[in-house]
Amino acid sequence: MIRVACRQLAPRLGDLAANRELTASAIGAAAAGGADVVVLPELATSGYVFASPEEAAAVAVTPAHPLFGEWASAAGRAVVVGGFCERGDDGRLYNSAAVVDRGGVRAVYRKTHLWDREKLVFTPGDRPPPVVATAAGPVGVLICYDLEFPEMTRTLALAGARLVAAPVNWPLVDRPDGERPPEVVIAMAAARVNRMAIACCDRSGTERGQEWTAGTAIVGADGWVLAEGPDAAADIDPERAASKAVSPATTCSATAARPSTPCEGRAVPLPRRL
Numbered sequence: 001m002i003r004v005a006c007r008q009l010a011p012r013l014g015d016l017a018a019n020r021e022l023t024a025s026a027i028g029a030a031a032a033g034g035a036d037v038v039v040l041p042e043l044a045t046s047g048y049v050f051a052s053p054e055e056a057a058a059v060a061v062t063p064a065h066p067l068f069g070e071w072a073s074a075a076g077r078a079v080v081v082g083g084f085c086e087r088g089d090d091g092r093l094y095n096s097a098a099v100v101d102r103g104g105v106r107a108v109y110r111k112t113h114l115w116d117r118e119k120l121v122f123t124p125g126d127r128p129p130p131v132v133a134t135a136a137g138p139v140g141v142l143i144c145y146d147l148e149f150p151e152m153t154r155t156l157a158l159a160g161a162r163l164v165a166a167p168v169n170w171p172l173v174d175r176p177d178g179e180r181p182p183e184v185v186i187a188m189a190a191a192r193v194n195r196m197a198i199a200c201c202d203r204s205g206t207e208r209g210q211e212w213t214a215g216t217a218i219v220g221a222d223g224w225v226l227a228e229g230p231d232a233a234a235d236i237d238p239e240r241a242a243s244k245a246v247s248p249a250t251t252c253s254a255t256a257a258r259p260s261t262p263c264e265g266r267a268v269p270l271p272r273r274l
Contacts, residue, residue, distance in 0.1 A: 001235045001236065001237050002036040002037060002136045002137065002163075002235070002236060002237075002238060003033075003034050003035050003036050003037070003233060003234070003235050004035065004036070004037045004039070004163065004165075004197070004199050004218055004233065004234055004235075004236055005030040005033065005035035005037070005038050005039070005231070005232070005233040006038075006039045006040075006199055006200070006201035006202075006216045006217075006218060006227075006231075006232045006233070007026035007027070007029070007030055007038065007039070007040055007201065007230075007231065008041065008201060008202055008203060008204050008214060008216040008229070008230040008231070008232070009022055009023070009026055009040065009041055009044060009203060009204065010203060010204045010205030011023075011041070011043065011044050011045070011046065011047045011048075011203065012047060013046070013047030013048070013049060013050075013207055013208070014046065014047055014055060014058065014059055015047070015059075016045060016046065016059045016061070016067075019044060019045045019046065019047070020045065020067045020070060022044075023040055023044050023045065023067075023071065023082060024067075024070045024071060024073075024074045025074075026038075026040065027040070027071055027074040027075050027078075027080055027082075028074040028075075030078070030233070031074065031075050031076045031077075031078045033233065035078050035233065036077075036078055036079065036135070036136040037078060037079050037080075037081070037134075037136045037139065037163065037165065037199070038075060038078050038079070038080045038081070038082075039080075039081050039082070039165045039166070039167060039199045039200075039201040040080065040081070040082030040083060040167055040201055041082075041083055041167050041168065041169060041201050041202060041203035042083035042095065042097075042143055042144050042167040042168050042169040042203070043083045043084065043085055043095060043167075043169060044082050044083050044084065044167065044203070045059070045061065045067065045082075045083070045084040045085060046059040046060070046084065046085035047059075047207060048169050048203075048207060048210070049207045049208040049210050050121050051208075052121075053093060053120070053121050056085055056093050056121050056122075057087065057093060059085055060085045060086060060087035060093055061084060061085065061086065061087060062086065062087055062088075062089075063086070063098060063105045063108050064105075067084075068098060068100050068104065068105050069104065071098075071100045072100050072101065072102055072103070072104055075100065075101065075102065076102070077102065077135065078101070078136075079099065079100070079101045079106075079134045079135065079136050079139065080098075080099070080100040080101070081097055081098070081099050081100075081139065081141055081165035081167065082097065082098060082100070082167060083095070083096065083097050083143060083167035083169075084096055084097070084098060086108065086110065088110075088123075092122075092123040093121060093122050093123065094110040094111070094122055094123055094125060095110070095111040095114065095118060095122045095143060096108050096109060096110045096111065096125075096143075097109050097111075097141050097143050097165075097167050099130070099132045099134070099139065099141060099165075101134060101135065106132050106134070107130045107132045107141070109125065109127075109129050109130055109141040109142075109143065110123075110124070110125025110126075110127065111124065111125055111143040111144070111145070111146060112124055112125045112126075112129070112146055112152070113145045113146050113148070113149060113152075114145070115144065115145040128155060129141050129142055129146070129152060129155065129156055131156055131159040131160055131161045136163070136238070137162045137163065137238040138159075138160045138161050138162050138163075138238075139161065139162070139163050139164075139165055140156030140157075140159065140161030140163070140164045140165070140196075141164070141165055141166070142156070142164055142166045143166065143167055143168070144166065144167070144168040144169055144170070146166070147166055147168070147183065147186055147187055147190060147198075147200070148183075148186055150190065150193075153190040153194050153196075153198070154194060156194075156196070157194035157195070157196050157241075161196055161241070162196060162197065162238035162239075162241040162242065163196065163197045163198070163199065163236065163238065163241070164190075164191075164196060164197070164198045164199070165199050165201075166187070166198060166199065166200045166201070167201055168183070168200050168201060168202050168203075169202065169203050169212060170183050170202050170212060170213035170215050171210060171211070171212065171213065172211040172212060172213045173213070180215070180217075180225070181213045181215040183200070183213070183215060184200065184215055184217045184219075184225070184228075187200050187217065187219050188219050188223045188224070188225065189223065191219040191220065191221060191222075191223045192221075192222060192223025193223075195221050195222075195240070195241055195243070195244045195245075196221050196241040197218070197219060197220055197221050197236045197238075197240075197241060198218075198219045199217075199218045199219070200215070200216060200217050200218075200219070201216050202214055202215045202216045204230065214230070215228070216228060216229060216230065216232050217232065218232050218233070218234040218236075220234075220236060220240075221236070221237075221240040221241045222240075
């Protein structure tokens with residue numbers, strides 16, 4: 001079993017120093033609580049609602065920035081997945097997520113599907129989302145809107161991910177009383193059909209008039225929400241994601257070595273066409 005913790009924060013727009021302290025403190029608290037994996041929100045180091053690319057550039061950092069060393073120190077033995085505003089070697093800005101452990105930055109993923117006005121600030125990533133071999137098992141990474149594209153979660157499942165860590169910033173939208181946010185429903189469906197856990201870490205507060213959902217949720221490989229709220233934490237069994245069995249008579253597996261192993265079981269006759 002591994003313990004996954006999401007730390008729902010309210011970053012200060014354009015205040016890198018404050019956000020460095022905020023994120024490192026949150027990571028340290030989660031690690032002290034026994035977390036093996038800590039997930040932070042999207043753009044946790046910078047805030048989100050930028051007025052211009054120039055404003056974003058003022059708080060953009062590279063993966064070599066000292067703040068990631070601070071994350072590694074605060075995490076101890078844990079793995080951290082958190083969003084940041086990245087300045088690429090090409091001078092472009094990216095909405096990115098870093099995977100960090102005691103050895104430093106293990107991987108950086110650049111958001112593929114940019115939402116709404118993000119396109120005015122950021123360049124979309126052009127590489128598939130990574131699956132990183134960590135002390136907590138194979139961890140895949142997506143960012144916010146990426147989750148709404150089934151091929152993204154499927155790609156990670158076929159590459160052997162046991163857990164998907166997703167930093168998100170979900171704008172508040174209307175929903176019927178008693179219903180979960182639609183983004184959580186999507187994560188539940190993706191977790192269930194791919195038989196892997198998904199941890200979505202949202203942000204809180206209001207930024208330049210934009211209210212956030214504060215919908216952080218950790219979803220098990222069976223598609224049910226295990227924990228939700230600002231300090232959501234849950235124990236998950238990575239081995240549940242190793243088997244894609246959907247019933248006692250049907251077994252499937254998906255690994256990096258064998259990305260599409262057929263299901264074995266009793267044949268089910270197809271219905272006749274009318």
